[in-house]
Amino acid sequence: MSSRTRTPAPDAGPGTGPAPGPVTGPILILDDLRGGRMHLSALFIAERGTALPPLLLESGSVTPEPLADYESHTVLRARFSLPAETASAYRWNGTLFEVTGGFSGGLRIAYASCNGEEHGDLERDGAERNAMWARMGAAHRAAPFSLLLHGGDQVYADEATCGHPLSEDWPDRIPRVPTREDLADLRRHLRERFLQRYLAVYSAPEFAWIAARVPSLMQWDDHDICDGWGSLRRARTYSPVGQTLFAAAREAALLFQHGCRDGDLPPRFADPEGRHLGWRIEAAGLRLLAPDLRSERSRRRVMARGGWRMMKAEAERRFAGRTLLLSSVPLLGPRLSLLELLMVLMPRMQKYEDDLRDQWQSRAHRASWRRMLRMLRDMAAQDGQQVTAISGEIHLAARGEMALGGGKTLHQLVASGITHRAPPRAWAKVLGLLSWLGDAPLAGHPIRIRRIPGQAGRYAAERNYLVLERRGGEWSASWDLESSGRSEPLPL
Template identity: 65%
Template structure:
């Protein structure tokens, strides 16, 4: 039965771009059938929502408007004033989250347990507001959307050889409604909804926004008619619900207006945020294709002051996963985990591409002593890493994962820590060191968490909120 919308969902505030001294924003709404949400109002005018997509019993709307990028301001909707801490010019705070769900039964979890860390993040914003909310991948766990349809019920183990156009059209409808249901339920959660109406979001996708292991699965699965239908619907839903847009209407921050890849960049005073697309072009051999690399190469040539935050949905700095990969391939009952390891930059299949990205980051930092920090999720653990770039420069990586996904066993965290003790140096002369969070004894922390990034008088620092251990001490960057 299609998901019923009983009350309007929204506004979900999304950052389209930073243009001069303005924040270009989209406000997303979901209403029942063809109910029209009231207009957005702000100091400079009003904006009526326009319909972006129709679903079985609901409509998705968007209103575009702008607010100052140099001070706190507000907008008004449906009787409520929403304050936005939009000053990107001086001291500011950002929040980073990832892995907002679980693979099995996520929609059946009790809300206060599932969204406990969202509740804490909401209270942290009330204490000291965030200017932006960065989402680093797996905003939804769509692994179960393929269930319930004849063509996809055995995905990815088996796919039909030659489904008819009519069957594929029916599959598309089925998947489209299942994706809609997940996004609608997540955005209606009060803990997230309160924050999302007041803090502009920027989002990057990862595999679970499509399906577990997308791009690392065998090619005869991903390139099948069923696989391509799944990807097309996931992509449409990603653009709609995570960016408030549709094909051929991408905001200016996207690196390729055609959407060949969905990487993007934001440029604000003293701050650049880069989010390459690590899924659209991914195959079992490649993480990014030519268009994606073209965006990153162009960004590496830019003259940028201040700090770059590089969002890598999969951690860019990590231990010798290739050793674990070799072990798993040799043990038949462990081979089902091969796709998970191939997802990593550290996979032996991606070794050359990993070196290319690390060299790009090194050269980017060396050009003018520019600071670059990677922020990542995906692994359901919290950790950090440092790569020595030479010339007294260091490349920091901060991993925060997950905001809703429950932590794996502590034994897995200890195993990864032991693997990290072996060291790794994919670029000669630039060793990688996996380090504990401030105040933690082990390299990986098995607790739900989110990350806060703060700029004070031009200097950056990071702080994690861990579900059981609480706030870490600030880490200077």
């Protein structure tokens, strides 16, 4: 078949065509951009023993192959490529899936984060939960996206530890010396619970529709493992139960977020061994840079040697165009260290300590924060390069700026809460008041929290996602807010 079909087959949305048994997918994942091609993985989750039909391409066909087995399901993957610069398509199971391409010219990118909630997420009403995914799908029909970026917390796995005696009370109480047999049983339990989470999220029709047509790139955050991973006490994270939990979460992230497993990571990853999961993608005038802020994290560090080595190499790399840095937690924000100090004095508030220690602005990470900001300042000092940070994590929409010198500005764009319900507006006001104090971790480079166009406050307490757009070489950003609607474009 030709990918430049003049009369595309009717597409009535998700579920069109005869299904070969219960199958979730295809979920498109961008492995790499090179040689003018998008190298892609199409991910499927099917009941064990299900034979999947091949993907039909202009160049032939490719059959999904097993990637991992679970008790009742198999994860399968088909790797293939499509043109990076022009529109194309693939067909699977009787449905034509059109893919935009367009990486060399005008470009639209969607960014979302926090796809779930800590408690009861799988029991929520689907239409309510996925309303913003439906909005994104409508926006794609009107003006197609070339890429979908996921900024962390693709699933909320906090309840995955429930139901097993070793992890039922995680992280408050854990057994001191569990047996190998019990740990093996815990691993089986956790693998199945992670599968259930990803299966529920990926099979939602509103998400599945756009994920089959727009290639995704993902970066994980704490809830993809457990709430506060890396900011919990070392006795928890380095315990046998903690390490079993991390291993199960990492395997699931490789499978479901990156369409791979150990030993066959795509070339965009900085470390082929996967000791950290930082990656980069480069297109004409665009570099996407996603350091891993979880694999090496501890209470006293955000990244270890591998992550910093990756960032140093990218800071020194010559590049002309726009660098989008995916920082799962916001790089620019208010002085949260003041809240940390208050929590030390107020025992009832200390349960939120891990949430604040997760942030770059934490007192524990201030040296690392300065180091990252210096790298971005030096990166942006190169002729012809601009740097923008995009983040999620805080369940609010916001933006910040830091003057870099030479007429350049580091923009911080925060879009958080694609399905996570917004926190109380009072919390947005508290953060807004803190932002009046300002901060300058780098001397001479003050940070300012600015309003999103059309918003009265500095933080918007609404579910949202971000749209980044390049037209004629100029970039802009706008937020789609659940109640306020689409903001006016912000020039970058």
